[in-house]
Amino acid sequence: MITRVLSILFFLTATIGVSAQSFIPEYPIVLRTDRSSYISGDNALFSLFLYDGLVTDSEPGSDIYVDLTDIRNHWITGTVAKVENGRASGMLEIPDNLVTAYYKLRAYTNYPNKDNYLCVSEIFVTNRFGNTSEAILRSHLLKVENETSSQIISIEKNEFRAKEKIDIAFDCPDSVSAMARIVGKKQWANELEPNFGKIEPFKQNEGFTALTPYDGILVAGTVTDSVSGAPIDNAIVLISLQDSIVRMMYDVTDSEGSFCVLLHNYYGEQEVFVSAFNRQMEPLRNTRITLRKQFKYTIATQSDLETVMPEIDSMELNKALIAKAFELQQFAPLGIENRPAALFDHFVVGEPRQSVLTDDFVELNDFREITREITPFIRLRKGNNGQPELRLVSDRGVVMVNPLLLVDGVPLTDLNQLIDKGSAVIKQVDTQNKPRYFGNISFGSGIVAVWTHKLDFWENCRVPGTYRFVVQGFQPPITESVPEPSKDRLPDLRQIIYWNPLVNTTEQKNVSTTLSDEAGEFVIEFFGIGRDGKIFKDFKQINVR
Amino acid sequence: MKHALKYILTVVCMALTIAAGAQGKASKKTAIQHITGEPFVYYYATVEGLPFYMGGWLMGSVTMKSGETYDDLQLRYDCYKDDLIYQNSLTNSVIIIDKNSIEQFTITHLLDGRVETFKPIVNKNLKEQNGHYFAIILEDSLSVIKKYEAKEEEYSNVNMSQKKTGVFVHKESRYTWDGNELNAVPRFRRMLLRQYPEHKEELRKFFFHNHIRMKNDNDVRLLYQEINRLVRK
Known part of the structure; x- marks a missing residue:
């Protein structure tokens, strides 16, 4: 009897020990985009699924970084999305000057003192004015196996007319993180399976971690001697903004010369001024201040690529052209509501004498x-x-x-x-x-x-020892805006028919939208991940005449 | 069997310790903070007594308007100048914290561990432009707050041997605060009943059943909880 009890207890002990360690699933971050191919100048809309516990909303630096590199990992552009309840969404502007090629869209966490994870997806970008007859490079990625795991989507019929209203019902368990979209069949069929990986943690000043957690822009960097390159310990780093009130924060560098502050509740792009002082608040002149890159600039690689012939959809080109010509914006940014007092605004000067x-x-x-x-x-x-x-x-x-x-x-x-x-x-x-x-x-x-x-004093002022940096905060969330039927008979050629990156499966069981003027084959897709990591995906094909 | 139970308990305790340790590694302490203020200057050499609330340094926390909260600080509330003073042991300095940057502060009493919360309250009837610190007795639509004051009473005959010109006399007074108006809490029951004629009977019964004394903080809190309830009804 005792032996049996002991063996059960040993089993329990082992279970507790294992569960106390952090478990990271095979796909800690899943990045889904609205389409698989874009025209340069388009917006790539994304929906991100983060493994429960990988990102804590309340932890500083819990934003997720989404960026675009070329196929050889040269960094092009990036944005920061805000994580809420393990989900994030947003859009990335694809530069207008990109040549026709495959590009990597990456999403990763950028936590201090933690392992970070990434998901790399490949998208195809066409330049309207580029030469598209040459073969281009792509990773050895497989096309996504579009299979249905469960019956989730219900629609009344499969044949629709252009501009017709479509009602979709989702039969999915509650609390599943999900996204839904209606997209052209060709776009859907050409999607490539993403890659997943782990990024080594970066070290930073410990002082940062005990700040009250708030959203904001993480400013981290190092102070070194400009001649010898040696890190400067115990230097006071003042971080400020050019503004009508004093907005200032400070940190003290550690033995490796590193500092880190969070610009609470700041989002979008901000220009910050950074200068270093000694303990007596005398400026340290012969110093070099470098900011840790928010985005991970990877080393360019040559290997593991295959050559493919581009498949350019002329319809996609036309849609992009119309959107550009008539300045049609399918997505509107949502304002950030109830912005609380920013912790960056301190009473440094006090009441002036x-x-x-x-x-x-x-x-x-x-x-x-x-x-x-x-x-x-x-x-x-x-x-x-x-x-x-x-x-x-x-x-x-x-x-x-x-x-x-x-x-x-x-x-x-x-x-x-x-x-x-x-x-x-x-x-x-x-x-x-x-x-x-x-x-x-x-x-x-x-x-x-x-x-x-x-x-505007600092517009034309350059002072040695005072560094200015532009840092990126998280972008405001966006919402879909289906165009109203226009009186001047503008064609409704939406680049994506329906896009809902954050479906609330507890409340949102039905959605309805209207189809565009475009005829052809479309796919209604539902993709969700349950709390236990179970994938819920379903698709239904519709024909629009 | 007894030995086996001891063994089992040891194993369970070890397992729980491992689990707790694995979770606790994430948090770290730091000394970085952003309290702003100016140096405190010793000013009461010629006055008998101390101008501070409860005499000496007390442990407490400060919540800034910006949202940051700093715990385990050594604080002193100067009732004479209505200043919150903080000792920064890292820089070995004594600082008067900017009143307009404070949302609230708490003080933990040494004897009974009671936590008292203070907030700066701005009102046109107060002489201080940035408001005055009041201890919060009850926070509701009609709050009850308490003002601690120290006044210097000058000696008629200055004791030249000690060079003291006066003595600090401490005083406390309670007020009601509805967000706009600051009114003194009546010292007597009948005065209070006159203020609420529509609830006179209920309040009279409340006084009788609860043995309310108008000089006791807890009793005043109970009384105004009841008043808030009656007014909302």
């Missing part, structure tokens, strides 16, 4: 005159090295040397860039003539914040 508007005074030719005439707490003197030096006078008359100077919200480390700017450029000067604390760093000599009329 004095705020001076230059317009209230006579015109002053340069910053020296401004400090002399209208800002009593600020003094501009020549420093020991012959360079101009900014000084602040506290309420008690204590002179503080080299306060933090912010111009349009960005730290300026070279005063010479500001000296020739008069009241025609400078709108406002705020003075904080007390030491200020910002987390674990302090601005002991106070802060001077200068604002220009046009908030």
Whole structure:
């Protein structure tokens, strides 16, 4: 009896031990696109399925990266999609200047301190003006086996007229992550089976992980010596935006010189300014700041490719041409609702001791005159090295040397860039003539914040040690907009008839849409993954006359 | 059999430890934070007593308007200047946190572990432009809040040997707050009953059954919970 109990317990122990380790299925990320071939300049719509637990919505950096490379892995363009409940969707603009070829569409996670996974799909892009008679390269990918795993789709009939309304019912268990589409049969039949893989984790500053999880743009990089290339430890990295209020964050570099911050709730494209300081908040001049690439630039390869003859569908070309000519947009971006206060907006300057508007005074030719005439707490003197030096006078008359100077919200480390700017450029000067604390760093000599009329100081200003980078945030979600019947008889030649990248199988059992003007064979497809990894897929062919 | 049971229990405990350890590896602690403020300057050398709530440093947490929450901070609430003071042990500095950046802060009482929540409340009747910190007794459509104050009472005869010119006298007062109006909580039952003539009988019974004392925080909380319920009815 005891032996039996013990053996059961040993079995249970082993089971607990195994379940505690993270399990990653064979296909951790599944990328589905609306079509298999595009015209350069089109939008590739995608739907992403992420294995339950691979991506946690609340974890920082839980966006998913989707990018396009050529067949030899040269990076072309990319976008970031927001993950919600293990699903993501969006679109990638295919550049107008791509030559006719096969391209790789990749989707991957980009987690700090974790294994990352990717899914690579291949799409065919045709350039309207390119030479299409030459053979082109493609990976040894198999065509997708379009088989039905279960009876999910029900439609009343299989024969339709153009522009006819079509009602589709889905008979699928609840809580299945799914997508549905109606697409041309040729497009559907030419899809290639994607590849899956694992990406090695990248190391980053530990400081980042304990931040309150929010969506945003991950800015990570390293500070190194510009001459020796050695990493700079314990440097304070200020990350700021050019704006009408101070938006600033900081991180302290580790022994490998790396830093990492999250621009909370920022999305789309943002330009950030990054500069490094020592503990006394003196600018580190001979440094090189490099930002970790958001997208993974892979090494170009030559191997494992096959030669195929292009199959170009003239109908697809015509549809793209009409969409372009009449500026037809089948998809509209959804606004991001209830954007909470961004964590990036900090009260770094506090309540200024004095705020001076230059317009209230006579015109002053340069910053020296401004400090002399209208800002009593600020003094501009020549420093020991012959360079101009900014000084602040506290309420008690204590002179503080080299306060933090912010111009349009960005730290300026070279005063010479500001000296020739008069009241025609400078709108406002705020003075904080007390030491200020910002987390674990302090601005002991106070802060001077200068604002220009046009908030464009940094457009033409280049200061050594201040780096500017453009970083990519997640894109706003999109929604399908089926064109209204137009009075001026524009042909309705949608490039995809129906596209729903995020089907809610708990609530959405029926959908209805209208067919376009195009006649031919179409396929209604349903693809879903259950929580246990079970695939639910079904398709129905329809004819449109 | 006894030995076998011990063995079984050991095995189960080991298994649970392994499972817990595998899950706990992900979280890491950090010191990076974004509290902003200015240095605290010692100002009360000539006054007897301390201007701080509960005297010394207390552990607590601060939630910023931006959403970040920082726990396990050493905090002091200055009732005289209505400032929240924080000790940053990493930089060895004492900082007055910007009031306009704070959503709320909590203080944990040393004796009973009670957690008291404070929020800055802005009202036209208050002299402070950025609002005044109030302890939250009840948060509802009609909230009950408590103001801690320290006032300096000047000595008529200055004790020259100690060079003290006065003494800090601490005072607390309760208010109701509906998001706009700040009104003092009546000190007597009859004054309160006069404010709610339509619920006079229900409140009279409530006072009788619950032995409500208007000077006790818990009693006032119960009373205003009932008032909120009656008003909503």
